Amino acid sequence: MRILVSGSTGFLGTSLIDTLERESHAIVRLVRPESVQRKANTTRAQAVRWDPVAGQFDATAAERADALVHLAGASISGGRWSVSRKNLLRTSRIEATRHLIGALSRLRYPPRVIVASSGIGYYGDRGEEILTEESSSGGDFLSALCREWEAETARGAEFGARVVMLRFGIVLAAHGGALPLMALPFKLGAGGRLGSGRQWMSWLTIGEAVGMIRFALANPGLAGPANAVTPNPVRNADFTRILAKTLHRPALFPVPAFALRLALGEMADALLLPSQRVMPSKLEQTGYQFIQPDLAMAIAEVFRKQA
Template sequence: MNILLTGGTGLIGSEFIRQYSREHEFTVISRDFTKAKSKLGDNVKIVENVSSIENFESFDAVINLAGEPIADKRWIDTQKKIICNSRWDITSELVSKINSCDAPPPVFLSGSAIGYYGNQGDKLVTEETPPHNEFTHELCAKWETIAQSVDQAKTRVVTLRTGVVLTEKGGALGKMALPFKLGAGGTLGSGSQYLAWIHLQDMVRAISFLLENSACSGAFNLTAPEPVTNKMFSKALAKSLNRPCLFNVPGFVMKVAMGESSTMILEGQRVIPQKLTTAGFSFDFPSIDEALSGIYRA
C-alpha cells in the first residue's frame, strides 16, 4: 500500500514504519524535515503539511496518529487547548482532503484513546460502554466525530482507542519504571484503579490488522485483553526489574504534582478489546507478566 501517515516520528508511528517498510510505501507529514529524515530514513517521503500534498488520490490508506503528548504537562487551559487542537485540526484537514477526492483513499485509520470512556472504576469496559463526561472524553469524542465525518460510502473509517503503550523504547513505561530502578517503587493512590495497557508490538500489529481487514470499521479498543490494577502492575514491574515494591504515593501527592492530569493515573478504565478479539486478532503479549518480562529481557 501507499500510506500517508501523521505522527510518523512518534513512538507508535516510527515503529509501524520500521516493521512494515518492506510491505508499504510511506509518506509522513512532519514540520521538522531534518528530524524526520534522520529518524525514518531515506525511503520515507517527508512532506511539511496536508495542504502541500497534490495527489491525495494516490494513497491507498491514511493513518492519523498525530497529537501533542497528553500527560507531559499540567492541564492548564492553554495546554488543554494545545492538546485538543493538535488532534482536531490535522484530523479536520485530512477529512477535508479525503472528502474532496473523486476516488479517495479506501481506508482511514484515526487515533483516539481509552480516555474516551472517562473514569469507569472497576466496571468492565467495551466499545459499547457509555462514557463518563470529562476532559478526556470531550477530547476523544470530538476527535472521533471529526474522523467519522469522512464520506463512509467511499472510505472505511476506524478509530483507534489506544491504552497505555508499553515498550523499552520510551513512552510511559520509562517514567513508571524509574522509581523502581532506584529502589523506591510502589503503588500510586489506592492501587485499585485499573490500567488498560498494550505492548508496542501488539499495537503496531493491531494497526496492520485493522488496515488490512475490510470488515473492520468504527471504534476499536487497542488494549491487551487483561487489564490490571495499579497494585498488580506495580508488583509485576518490580518483579521484572528484580526490585522491591515497598512504597505508596498517596493520591493527594499526585494531585499536587500533576494537577487535573493526575486523574489519568488515580482513576482508571478496565478496558478490554472486545471488537478486536471478535474480529480474530491474536495478542503476542496478552498478560502484563509476559509483556514486562519480554521488554526487560530484551
C-alpha cells in the same frame, strides 16, 4: 499498499513505519513544519507537506494513497494541563483532524481506509465496570477530547473510506510511552502502587499496537471505534508487583493520590488514577490474534530488549 502516515516521527509512528517498510509498503509521511526531520532521512518514506495550523496540504502528493494512518497530536503527558496546553491538545487533534479529513475529501482519489488513534481516556474513570466499545463516554476533559476527535475522524466515511478509531490503552515499550517513567522510581528503589492501587489498567505492548494497526488496515470487517488493549487488564497494585519483580526491586513506597495531584494537577486523575477495565471486544470479534496478552511476559520482554 501506499500508506499516508501522520505523527510518523512519534513513539507509535516510528515503530509502525519500521514494520511497514520491512513489509515493502510505500510510506508517505505527513510532514508538519515542526516535524523532526532526523528520522525521515533514515527511512525510504516519501513526504507530503502538511500544516494543520495554516491549513495547508500538498494534495498532489497525497493522491492515490490506499490508506491513512493518523497518529498526530501534541503529547497528552507532555506538560501540566494549563489552559493553553489543553487548547493545544484539542486543536492538534480536533482541528488538525478536521483539516486533514477535509483536505482528503477534496482529492480525486482519496484513501479507502483510515486507521486513526484515539484513547481509552474516552471512557473516563469507571471503577469496576467492564468497558466495551458499546460503553458510554466519560465526563472529564480527556473523554470530551476523544469524543470530538473521533467525530472528526469518522467524517472520512463521507467520502467512502472505512474508518477505524483505535482507542489505545497504555502502550508499553522500553524506549517510550509510560513504562520508562513508571519504572524509574523502582530503579531508584522508591517504587510503589499509585493511589489506592485498586484502579484497573488496560495495556498493550508497542508490538501489539503495531499489530493492531496492521490488522485494522487489512481487515474489511473492522470499522468504527475499537478498543486497542489486551483482554487482560490488571489492577495498579498487581501491575506494580509485576514491574517490581521483573526489575528485582521492592515496591514499598505507595504514592498517595494527593501527592500525584499536587505534582501533576488534573493529569493525575486523567492518566494515573482512573480505573479503566477495558475489553478489546471488536478486535476479538473480528479475529485479531494477540501477540503478547500476558503482562508479566510482556514487561519481561520489554526490559530484555532494552538490556
